[in-house]
Amino acid sequence: MPRVIIDTERCKGCGLCITVCPKEILKYSGKFNKSGYNFVECIDESKCICCKSCALICPDVCFTLIKEEKVKG
Numbered sequence: 345m346p347r348v349i350i351d352t353e354r355c356k357g358c359g360l361c362i363t364v365c366p367k368e369i370l371k372y373s374g375k376f377n378k379s380g381y382n383f384v385e386c387i388d389e390s391k392c393i394c395c396k397s398c399a400l401i402c403p404d405v406c407f408t409l410i411k412e413e414k415v416k417g
Contacts, residue, residue, distance in 0.1 A: 345389060348389050348398075350408075355404060357382045358403065361402055364397040365397060370384050384406075
């Protein structure tokens with residue numbers, strides 16, 4: 345399962361990532377970080393396809409995406 349890690353303290357809530365996510369799994373959290381910004385959260389990591397659109401458009405470099413490889417066995 346992919347992991348979407350968002351540094352919520354760096355996020356300024358610009359929403360660019362929300363607009364580019366093809367799976368529409370990024371939303372405003374309704375919570376605020378220490379700087380007073382309504383940060384973004386991933387609502388369903390299982391739907392993430394690790395396209396990295398969010399990470400590429402984010403001006404504050406808030407995203408870390410981890411794509412776990414399936415173990416052959």
